Amino acid sequence: MSDLGRKDISDKVQSAVTPDSQKSTLGSAKDKVTDSVDNAIGDNTSSKDKSFVQQASDAIFGEKK
Template sequence: MSDMGRQDLSSKASAALKPDSEKSYVEQASDSVKGALDSVASAVQPQQEKSTTQKIGDAVTGDNTNRHLA
């Protein structure tokens, strides 16, 4: 199983836990781009190729648009 191009759960959590008011504009832009790229990667990666942690993370974040492909 490969999660290439995916953001790991700890990175997602740390980005979500730090308020935007405490982030620089560069951090905010970086989080936004990483989040968008992760959502795209989630949508195109077949469910059967995702690790268990990515499946859980996708379910929690709502990035499980291709769940019917499992």
């Protein structure tokens, strides 16, 4: 399984349910960077190399641009 470098699903959920108005500038910037890294790693990892949790996370959250 290749989840190394991927954003934890609990972090994704917390980021998704927290309104942007309640995030600090640093928090918003961190989300953008970690989401970009997560998407890049996810896009370059085949589904067979992803754990079930990461496959589900990718299906639920998809790629954010």
